[in-house]
Amino acid sequence: MSDFLRSYLTVAIFGGVAVVLVGLLLGIGSxxxxxxxxxxxxxxxxxxxxxxxxMWSQSNIRYYVFALLFVLxxxxxxxxxxxxxxxxxxxxxxxxxxxxxxxxxxxxxxYAWRKGMLKxx
Amino acid sequence: MxxxxxxxxLAYWSETTLRVxxxxxxxxxxAGGLVYVYLFKMxxxxxxxxxxxxxxxxxxxxxxxxxxxxLQKEDIVPAKADRQVFMLAPFVVLxxxxxxxxxxxxxxxxxxxDLDTGIYFAMAVSSVxxxxxxxxxxxxxxxxxxxxxxxAAGQLIAYELPMVLAVLGxxxxxxxxxxxxxxxxxxxxxxFGIDLIGNPYILTQFVGFALFMVAIQAELTQPPFxxxxxxxxxxxxxxxxxxxxxxxxxxxxxxxxxxVFSGIAAVLFLGGWYVPGLAPEHxxxxxxxxxxxxxxxxxxxxxxxxxRFTYPRFREDQLxxxxxxxxxxxxxxNIVATGVLKVVF
Numbered sequence: 001m002s003d004f005l006r007s008y009l010t011v012a013i014f015g016g017v018a019v020v021l022v023g024l025l026l027g028i029g030s031x032x033x034x035x036x037x038x039x040x041x042x043x044x045x046x047x048x049x050x051x052x053x054x055m056w057s058q059s060n061i062r063y064y065v066f067a068l069l070f071v072l073x074x075x076x077x078x079x080x081x082x083x084x085x086x087x088x089x090x091x092x093x094x095x096x097x098x099x100x101x102x103x104x105x106x107x108x109x110x111y112a113w114r115k116g117m118l119k120x121x
Numbered sequence: 122m123x124x125x126x127x128x129x130x131l132a133y134w135s136e137t138t139l140r141v142x143x144x145x146x147x148x149x150x151x152a153g154g155l156v157y158v159y160l161f162k163m164x165x166x167x168x169x170x171x172x173x174x175x176x177x178x179x180x181x182x183x184x185x186x187x188x189x190x191x192l193q194k195e196d197i198v199p200a201k202a203d204r205q206v207f208m209l210a211p212f213v214v215l216x217x218x219x220x221x222x223x224x225x226x227x228x229x230x231x232x233x234x235d236l237d238t239g240i241y242f243a244m245a246v247s248s249v250x251x252x253x254x255x256x257x258x259x260x261x262x263x264x265x266x267x268x269x270x271x272x273a274a275g276q277l278i279a280y281e282l283p284m285v286l287a288v289l290g291x292x293x294x295x296x297x298x299x300x301x302x303x304x305x306x307x308x309x310x311x312x313f314g315i316d317l318i319g320n321p322y323i324l325t326q327f328v329g330f331a332l333f334m335v336a337i338q339a340e341l342t343q344p345p346f347x348x349x350x351x352x353x354x355x356x357x358x359x360x361x362x363x364x365x366x367x368x369x370x371x372x373x374x375x376x377x378x379x380x381v382f383s384g385i386a387a388v389l390f391l392g393g394w395y396v397p398g399l400a401p402e403h404x405x406x407x408x409x410x411x412x413x414x415x416x417x418x419x420x421x422x423x424x425x426x427x428x429r430f431t432y433p434r435f436r437e438d439q440l441x442x443x444x445x446x447x448x449x450x451x452x453x454x455n456i457v458a459t460g461v462l463k464v465v466f
Contacts, residue, residue, distance in 0.1 A: 007234045010137055011223060014233070017141050018219035022212050022370060029192050029366045042200035044263035045361050057264060063275045066441060070278040073449065077285045080456065081241055084292040087463055095464045102453055109449070118445045120438030 151380030194365030206260030213253030228410030239300035261362035269358025273349035284336035286452035304393035308401035387417035
């Protein structure tokens, strides 16, 4: 196996260790902790009164707008990383190219800003 | 991790076993240390009280007592909850933390995984915890939890961007994504031809450092960015329905991640395991490095917790405004300025 694959095998092992460790801790706990379920205990907490209505209620649309904006800028960051690493090789050419790229994205942010998308209402 | 420290060649599996043990120490030791030193003691002293004093000398055994307490608590899953999602959420959060520690180099040869995509990988796996928190908020089937979970997701993705963009300045300067090579680049660097302390990027990337610190404060949902768990508004946000061990797991995840993020900040901006005056190729670093990095982790997380204890909570609109209207444009400017300076000089 190449070193490249091997290092990702280690990554997978660490992920597995996390799962096993958490499972082990919860497993050990199950021998110690009491289990006396009651109806009142299992209801959702709503400051002491009986919960009202459906729990999965609608929430503010703003979160969705910000999630969309996030996708836009996260994709941008993905493209900037390889450029940032190789900038010394690209020189002025790379600099101008990236300036144009960032300018277009700033334009997008400015548009969202102008449209009032960044305002929390 | 201790492979080259002992200067012996080990088979992959025994090496990996050592790495896993090292990883557990590297996650749990800073997490416990941060909770005791900062959360228990520093916060108490800043608020003119003593904090835990009964368990062990100066309350140093308090953490063990706490874990013992949480172990005995009943594990309650709300009747209406989405059972699988609710129970899996702590796993996802801790997996994110365990993958994040992998990229931290503790010495020239003392690393867990020497990924060429180091910092990029770290940024990617750090956002996995968002999924865990959303799962916790959604699965609990409680209004407080849902609101807290959505708030957390909105906050974490908004501050992910300044964090990633702040890192880009360092990547441009170092010309590599590999965490260990970033340390070497700082150790071998020079500022205006002066080669006394190398070039810790906090000196040239001070804007990036400030952005990164604000962003990780928000990523860790530490006050003043703790709207997702705001106790006066949402009881405990996405943690409301969790009890006993599952709650403790989120808590461990939070402080372990605080330690790892401080470590990443230390590697990117303070030179990681390098101390001025000792050549970075020196073998001593495989012993000294972990100690130096641990010291820097405590320095950086000291800053994080200092802010935590000092500032009142933001409002939700102020939070999003700070990220989108200030931090992101400044971060973009920082990238362009760094790029220009890199090419011109």
